[in-house]
């Protein structure tokens with residue numbers, strides 16, 4: 001499968017910004033002697049978000065070094081391998097926007113269309129199928145991301161009680177409704193598959209602190225889904241404190257009410273200084289584009305303000 005991948009590691013001139021990943025999506029796994037849950041943690045669906053991959057590598061190294069007893073199976077996956085190696089958000093298309101039913105049907109009926117992300121997606125679909133084929137119980141999935149803005153990290157949940165409960169257990173604010181505002185995310189697909197799935201936006205791209213945050217959330221995920229006893233996690237209390245400190249003073253649960261979509265020709269530019277989950281007022285100027293000022297349509301909290309060149313979501317407002 002990897003023979004089709006168009007970019008070789010480290011020979012590419014952009015590879016200095018990338019992260020070391022192998023030819024397979026599986027970063028590693030731990031299988032317990034006792035039966036139990038299946039928990040999959042994925043990272044790097046966006047190639048400019050290496051923090052999650054680094055966090056998972058740390059966790060796997062620790063579990064291997066201590067030979068920690070686990071229950072069930074924990075699998076760590078890397079998403080967009082080609083893009084991770086280059087440090088780019090994507091090569092041809094955003095891998096985290098093509099998991100809606102229509103796109104998946106097209107992939108199946110038309111096959112690969114020469115886009116690097118079609119290959120990545122097809123490989124991931126096969127990997128998920130293989131991993132879950134013989135698993136009878138719930139499949140837990142945590143998808144690790146980072147954001148272009150500074151500000152409070154959060155869990156991306158959906159409307160289900162199950163998903164909300166999981167978000168609360170991961171100690172960060174839960175944001176519901178993003179999966180409806182952003183069609184085609186992995187979360188949308190795997191929720192539809194019946195997984196107990198959430199995503200996390202764990203800090204700013206390239207901030208070493210984001211690796212610590214995503215590592216802390218991932219350890220919590222392994223504990224709350226029953227893979228690990230908490231005594232097996234190094235300094236769990238400190239990790240939980242890190243997450244609680246990030247969430248302090250923020251609303252615990254926010255629902256997305258508005259998305260400001262952008263196209264390249266809009267010339268969209270956020271005003272500097274907005275932080276994720278910062279409170280904004282209706283009418284407040286948030287950005288500029290070729291038509292002039294872009295204002296908040298309502299009171300609420302700004303989510304994922306866009307401070308990178310690639311991306312179609314200018315910002316979201318939740319309340």
Ligand SMILES: [Zn+2]
Nearest residue numbers: 046049145146
């Ligand atoms: Zn992302």
